Amino acid sequence: MRVLGVDPGLTRCGVGVVEGVPGRPCTLVAYYVVYTDPADELPLRLLHLDRSLTDLVAEHRPDAVAVERVFSQHNVRTVMGTAQASGVAVLAGARAGLPVTTYTPSEVKAAVTGSGQADKKQMTTMVTRLLRLAEPPKPADAADALALAICHVWRGGTRSKLAAAADQARRGGARR
Amino acid sequence: MRVLGVDPGLTRCGVGVVEGVPGRPCTLVAYYVVYTDPADELPLRLLHLDRSLTDLVAEHRPDAVAVERVFSQHNVRTVMGTAQASGVAVLAGARAGLPVTTYTPSEVKAAVTGSGQADKKQMTTMVTRLLRLAEPPKPADAADALALAICHVWRGGTRSKLAAAADQARRGGARR
Numbered sequence: 001m002r003v004l005g006v007d008p009g010l011t012r013c014g015v016g017v018v019e020g021v022p023g024r025p026c027t028l029v030a031y032y033v034v035y036t037d038p039a040d041e042l043p044l045r046l047l048h049l050d051r052s053l054t055d056l057v058a059e060h061r062p063d064a065v066a067v068e069r070v071f072s073q074h075n076v077r078t079v080m081g082t083a084q085a086s087g088v089a090v091l092a093g094a095r096a097g098l099p100v101t102t103y104t105p106s107e108v109k110a111a112v113t114g115s116g117q118a119d120k121k122q123m124t125t126m127v128t129r130l131l132r133l134a135e136p137p138k139p140a141d142a143a144d145a146l147a148l149a150i151c152h153v154w155r156g157g158t159r160s161k162l163a164a165a166a167d168q169a170r171r172g173g174a175r176r
Numbered sequence: 177m178r179v180l181g182v183d184p185g186l187t188r189c190g191v192g193v194v195e196g197v198p199g200r201p202c203t204l205v206a207y208y209v210v211y212t213d214p215a216d217e218l219p220l221r222l223l224h225l226d227r228s229l230t231d232l233v234a235e236h237r238p239d240a241v242a243v244e245r246v247f248s249q250h251n252v253r254t255v256m257g258t259a260q261a262s263g264v265a266v267l268a269g270a271r272a273g274l275p276v277t278t279y280t281p282s283e284v285k286a287a288v289t290g291s292g293q294a295d296k297k298q299m300t301t302m303v304t305r306l307l308r309l310a311e312p313p314k315p316a317d318a319a320d321a322l323a324l325a326i327c328h329v330w331r332g333g334t335r336s337k338l339a340a341a342a343d344q345a346r347r348g349g350a351r352r
Contacts, residue, residue: 042266042276042278043266043267043269043270043275043276044270046263046266046267046270047267047270047271050267050271070256071256079259080246080247080259083255083256083259083260083263084259084260084262084263084266085263086260086263087222087259087260087261087262087263087264088263088264088267090218090219090222090260091219091222091223091226091264091267093219094219094220094222094223095223095226099219100218100219102218
């Protein structure tokens with residue numbers, strides 16, 4: 001299973017592609033950081049992000065896309081841009097016809113380090129070790145995107161199946 | 177000048193199209209509310225919103241798109257969805273090669289009612305009067321989208337020219 005993970009951001013958007021199966025070490029395919037210029041207007045920045053992500057999805061043909069879920073508790077100054085970037089990332093996967101799953105930072109940390117409270121340094125260390133890289137991926141946005149992709153591989157898409165089942169049940173309930 | 181205004185929302189997204197020139201009454205072209213099902217998964221909802229907005233832009237061929245700017249002071253429970261919807265709306269305009277301008281709610285209120293503090297009822301009344309409609313547009317999301325479009329016509333795209341000039345100056349400054 002090949003997964004493309006996205007750590008959404010308007011100024012720096014991390015993208016990491018890994019391959020693997022649940023419970024075994026994953027293999028690194030590639031990682032990137034998409035930058036947009038804060039001096040540019042919003043439409044241009046979202047357009048650049050959309051094209052970059054769409055191109056990377058087309059190039060790597062992942063089986064699934066995993067995107068970090070954004071919370072309003074994040075940095076208030078940047079949270080709107082991050083949320084808009086995450087919308088663009090989710091849409092890029094959906095437009096390619098791929099299943100897109102969102103994970104909270106705690107879910108990713110727990111999957112990769114065993115603790116939902118892990119700090120950035122610990123995350124980078126684990127991603128480097130799990131992918132058997134000679135050096136930590138840089139910048140950190142790329143490490144977070146790789147962690148998201150690993151998290152999704154290891155959970156084997158379970159989450160989206162569960163969510164689909166829950167949706168199904170909810171709709172069934174609403175119909176009655 | 178034909179403007180398509182968007183009042184972004186994930187569950188209800190208002191779209192209003194008007195035609196006019198600065199300082200004169202605008203003419204209503206059409207208005208819509210795009211609904212997405214809260215029971216559906218986020219990727220599906222963003223995809224539906226993207227397709228609907230892209231179709232409406234293609235159908236009405238506006239000269240510009242105006243989108244309400246989202247703040248983190250909005251309702252915290254829904255603000256992330258609203259921000260993601262606004263990202264999708266801005267992107268839909270940009271992907272069609274159109275200039276996209278964002279306005280704060282106060283800017284729109286001031287343009288349409290003369291007061292940045294106007295309430296929803298006053299806004300709807302003014303939109304109905306300004307477009308010489310027999311009845312207020314319903315639901316209110318459509319009225320807000322029409323107000324955004326009127327605001328942009330009356331400001332004659334001034335804002336984006338100013339913003340472009342400011343960007344230009346800022347970049348010139350950064351290069352020195």
